[in-house]
Amino acid sequence: MPPLFKRLFVHPPLAPLLIVASFVPGFFDAANLVNLGNQVALYGIVVTGLVVVMIAAGFDLSLGVVMAVAGVTAMTLAPHGLPLAFAGALLAGAACGLLNGFLIAILRINPFIASFAMLVMLRGGILYLTDTRPVAFYDPILSKIGRGTILGVPITLLVALAVMLIIHVALTTRPWGRHLYALGSDERAARLAGLKVRRLKIGVYVLCSVLAALAGVLLAARVSTGSPIVGETTALMAAAAALLGGATLRGGEGSVAGAAVGLLFVGLMVNVMNLLVIPAYYQRIAIGALLILLVVMDGLVARWRGR
Amino acid sequence: MSTAILFQGDNRRRRLDRVGPIWIVLALVLVAATLLSDRFLSPDNIVNVLHQGAIVGIVALGMTVVLISGHFDLSTGAVVMMAAVMSIVIGPSTPGLTVVAIILPLLAGAAVGLVNGLVVAGLKANSIIATLGMQFLLFGGVLAAVGGAHVRTDGETEFFLALAGGSLFGLPMPVVVFLGLAVFAAVLMHLTVYGRHLYAIGGDVEAARRAGIRLVRDGTFAFVLSGTFAAISGILVASRVRHLDPTGVAGYEFPALTAAVLGGAALSGGIGRPLDTVAAILVITIVTNVMTLKGLPYSSQLFAQGLILAAAVAYHEYRRRES
Amino acid sequence: MKPLVEMRDIAKNFGGVHALKGVDLDIHAGEVVALLGHNGAGKSVLVQILSGVFAPSRGTIRIEGREAYFASPADARAAHIETIYQTLALAENLDAAGNFFLGRELTNSLGFLRKKEMRDIAAEAIHRLNPNFSNVTTPVRHLSGGQRQAIAIARAVHFDARVLIMDEPAAALGPHETAQVGDLIRRLREQGLGILLVSHDLHEVFALADRVVVFRNGQRVGAARTSETNQDAVLQMMIAGIAEPSAEGAGA
Numbered sequence: 001m002p003p004l005f006k007r008l009f010v011h012p013p014l015a016p017l018l019i020v021a022s023f024v025p026g027f028f029d030a031a032n033l034v035n036l037g038n039q040v041a042l043y044g045i046v047v048t049g050l051v052v053v054m055i056a057a058g059f060d061l062s063l064g065v066v067m068a069v070a071g072v073t074a075m076t077l078a079p080h081g082l083p084l085a086f087a088g089a090l091l092a093g094a095a096c097g098l099l100n101g102f103l104i105a106i107l108r109i110n111p112f113i114a115s116f117a118m119l120v121m122l123r124g125g126i127l128y129l130t131d132t133r134p135v136a137f138y139d140p141i142l143s144k145i146g147r148g149t150i151l152g153v154p155i156t157l158l159v160a161l162a163v164m165l166i167i168h169v170a171l172t173t174r175p176w177g178r179h180l181y182a183l184g185s186d187e188r189a190a191r192l193a194g195l196k197v198r199r200l201k202i203g204v205y206v207l208c209s210v211l212a213a214l215a216g217v218l219l220a221a222r223v224s225t226g227s228p229i230v231g232e233t234t235a236l237m238a239a240a241a242a243l244l245g246g247a248t249l250r251g252g253e254g255s256v257a258g259a260a261v262g263l264l265f266v267g268l269m270v271n272v273m274n275l276l277v278i279p280a281y282y283q284r285i286a287i288g289a290l291l292i293l294l295v296v297m298d299g300l301v302a303r304w305r306g307r
Numbered sequence: 308m309s310t311a312i313l314f315q316g317d318n319r320r321r322r323l324d325r326v327g328p329i330w331i332v333l334a335l336v337l338v339a340a341t342l343l344s345d346r347f348l349s350p351d352n353i354v355n356v357l358h359q360g361a362i363v364g365i366v367a368l369g370m371t372v373v374l375i376s377g378h379f380d381l382s383t384g385a386v387v388m389m390a391a392v393m394s395i396v397i398g399p400s401t402p403g404l405t406v407v408a409i410i411l412p413l414l415a416g417a418a419v420g421l422v423n424g425l426v427v428a429g430l431k432a433n434s435i436i437a438t439l440g441m442q443f444l445l446f447g448g449v450l451a452a453v454g455g456a457h458v459r460t461d462g463e464t465e466f467f468l469a470l471a472g473g474s475l476f477g478l479p480m481p482v483v484v485f486l487g488l489a490v491f492a493a494v495l496m497h498l499t500v501y502g503r504h505l506y507a508i509g510g511d512v513e514a515a516r517r518a519g520i521r522l523v524r525d526g527t528f529a530f531v532l533s534g535t536f537a538a539i540s541g542i543l544v545a546s547r548v549r550h551l552d553p554t555g556v557a558g559y560e561f562p563a564l565t566a567a568v569l570g571g572a573a574l575s576g577g578i579g580r581p582l583d584t585v586a587a588i589l590v591i592t593i594v595t596n597v598m599t600l601k602g603l604p605y606s607s608q609l610f611a612q613g614l615i616l617a618a619a620v621a622y623h624e625y626r627r628r629e630s
Numbered sequence: 631m632k633p634l635v636e637m638r639d640i641a642k643n644f645g646g647v648h649a650l651k652g653v654d655l656d657i658h659a660g661e662v663v664a665l666l667g668h669n670g671a672g673k674s675v676l677v678q679i680l681s682g683v684f685a686p687s688r689g690t691i692r693i694e695g696r697e698a699y700f701a702s703p704a705d706a707r708a709a710h711i712e713t714i715y716q717t718l719a720l721a722e723n724l725d726a727a728g729n730f731f732l733g734r735e736l737t738n739s740l741g742f743l744r745k746k747e748m749r750d751i752a753a754e755a756i757h758r759l760n761p762n763f764s765n766v767t768t769p770v771r772h773l774s775g776g777q778r779q780a781i782a783i784a785r786a787v788h789f790d791a792r793v794l795i796m797d798e799p800a801a802a803l804g805p806h807e808t809a810q811v812g813d814l815i816r817r818l819r820e821q822g823l824g825i826l827l828v829s830h831d832l833h834e835v836f837a838l839a840d841r842v843v844v845f846r847n848g849q850r851v852g853a854a855r856t857s858e859t860n861q862d863a864v865l866q867m868m869i870a871g872i873a874e875p876s877a878e879g880a881g882a
Contacts, residue, residue: 178735181728185724186722189720191683194682
């Protein structure tokens with residue numbers, strides 16, 4: 001089966017889903033497409049970060065909370081100037097990534113558990129600091145960034161595309177990219193080849209959290225509110241998209257292109273379900289089942305490959 | 308390299324391992340709690356602590372068993388929610404239905420455990436993501452079934468009341484159930500062949516397989532146990548109230564995991580003791596209780612729990628690597 | 631003649647375990663030294679110290695007369711010491727060229743990978759060892775043991791190695807490929823490399839090595855020129871040898 005065909009029609013069945021979507025009333029409405037674009041954009045940024053981490057054989061469950069932290073930070077700092085808001089939010093994200101990296105690369109804690117603990121700590125922390133109340137602040141420029149379009153394309157989508165392009169280039173044309181794939185594939189071989197394993201690992205977690213923070217800021221900009229409760233389901237949705245796109249839990253595999261296909265699939269799925277007015281809770285059932293299926297397949301593929 | 312050298316440095320550590328450092332931590336925490344709050348030792352509060360601890364503790368016991376077998380079960384929070392809702396909805400008020408209100412949620416919990424077990428132990432899927440996916444699924448399923456609303460019941464039968472408010476030797480029923488299950492789990496893990504199998508599977512899968520241990524069957528049963536325990540917890544939660552907000556009883560898997568790890572269960576499997584988990588659960592419950600008594604909001608308790616988990620994992624994994 | 635590598639009084643402790651208790655080893659240019667001993671004798675630990683995986687707890691290493699400290703495998707490579715590990719240390723998801731240049735990729739002035747160049751160089755280097763090898767772009771996962779070995783060896787040889795460490799080189803090879811490896815080792819010796827061969831195969835050792843050094847329980851218990859001894863005597867040293875005093879006995 002030629003790879004392109006496989007990519008679009010089988011794993012995941014993106015093209016068939018697209019065909020189904022085109023029959024759903026309201027799909028091609030401008031409002032819906034912009035909405036879809038915004039959704040896909042935010043997930044695109046987050047999933048790209050997750051895929052980079054997964055290539056290096058890691059995982060990050062805390063991305064959703066980092067979005068919340070970044071959103072709150074941005075909105076709290078926005079009255080003092082936009083550059084400060086952006087910088088503060090991204091720095092907060094970097095700090096979270098450093099913590100994750102410390103737990104995982106230095107203390108050598110299982111990435112799932114470490115990021116799970118971070119998830120809870122950060123959620124508790126941000127809820128405490130905001131007293132569970134969202135931080136609202138309206139700034140016209142920020143709002144334009146969050147909701148605006150250029151030539152009909154949402155600005156957030158443009159940002160996402162830029163991010164994905166940069167990461168894609170870095171992964172495929174810089175030594176760093178190769179080092180990540182080697183690290184994820186065989187950590188010992190990477191170390192013996194002289195690669196700075198700990199530094200690489202910490203780096204990917206910082207990158208992932210910074211990207212999540214960026215998504216969080218854009219989300220907050222869109223609704224002019226930094227909410228401490230966003231991102232509850234983000235990590236799992238991103239995981240589904242990453243797995244769909246060819247990243248594996250064992251590491252050493254994955255690509256930005258794959259991630260794009262994966263998140264388009266998930267985004268379309270959710271969009272179609274919304275258009276068909278399928279209640280949110282049923283959507284959860286669908287995503288949960290999908291995730292289990294993907295994880296099973298991931299396990300089967302890993303075993304077939306002898307890892 | 309003689310064996311004498313290998314054991315020399317270990318003797319002192321082994322003696323500590325025998326007791327389990329968590330019990331010392333528990334003693335310290337108890338002392339600290341009495342010093343920090345004069346309301347801590349009031350009978351009402353003690354009962355409250357024991358009761359809260361019991362509910363989470365039952366889930367933690369199941370989590371410990373699964374951890375020992377080398378996996379994680381993060382779906383238990385949703386199982387608790389599911390069992391609680393089922394129990395209330397089926398209606399403990401009609402005498403004939405009381406038994407059903409208890410049996411059906413138990414079976415449902417076991418069924419979820421069965422699916423989890425087959426997926427993880429049978430199909431070798433990553434247990435964290437798979438059970439998180441199950442959590443997602445169940446969460447959506449339960450809320451879809453009740454239409455997102457709260458559930459209520461009109462009254463309870465005597466049996467249910469006994470379950471909730473009854474006591475044995477002065478301890479609330481849920482605590483009795485918890486201790487009973489703790490003994491059961493301890494006996495299972497330390498004194499039965501099955502327990503030894505689970506330690507073996509968690510410690511070294513290949514060695515266990517070559518020793519002829521039925522990995523899929525034994526591994527799956529660990530999940531069934533975990534699911535059933537979570538269901539028991541859910542039923543106990545439901546027995547106390549007439550009116551339940553489903554989302555309010557989600558999330559037990561996190562303190563349960565924290566307790567299991569704090570009690571010494573290794574993330575990689577093969578290590579852990581149910582009784583140590585009991586001590587750990589008490590530690591966590593006391594800590595959150597003191598925080599509540601001091602007026603600190605729930606969010607700060609979440610933060611504390613996350614910190615405890617991270618610290619516990621770091622400590623245990625660090626020590627394990629040292630030896 | 632001054633040795634390429636002089637290791638003096640090398641000791642290594644892991645917690646309470648004394649893996650190496652003070653050993654000496656010399657490797658001269660143009661000679662093959664075989665390191666023999668049972669599992670746990672300390673051979674791999676010594677190899678790992680020389681290849682920079684970890685630092686010794688005690689002792690000194692001199693490379694071409696100058697004292698050397700290796701903080702990482704990259705430092706050892708920089709000192710022209712290349713190692714071929716028993717497990718080959720190849721990343722399965724990368725292709726032959728990717729593994730060949732792992733950690734020392736060729737980049738242009740802007741820092742981008744010079745992929746075509748790396749592919750060509752790798753292909754040529756590997757081809758010299760294994761003329762049947764053409765697939766530089768297939769992921770290593772899909773290659774045979776012999777092909778993987780070729781990549782590992784070609785990689786070690788290509789980067790101007792002066793000292794080559796080979797850990798059980800013929801362990802996973804068939805007779806034909808083993809003969810090829812033997813030829814390669816002889817060629818490299820003629821070119822003036824110093825080769826440290828770790829092996830438990832006495833035939834291989836006597837066929838290829840100039841000198842044999844025997845380790846037991848973390849200590850050096852014997853050494854001899856292969857031309858002046860036989861397999862039985864060496865076996866005896868492996869089983870029952872007594873530790874030699876260090877320093878003077880190094881160059882047997």
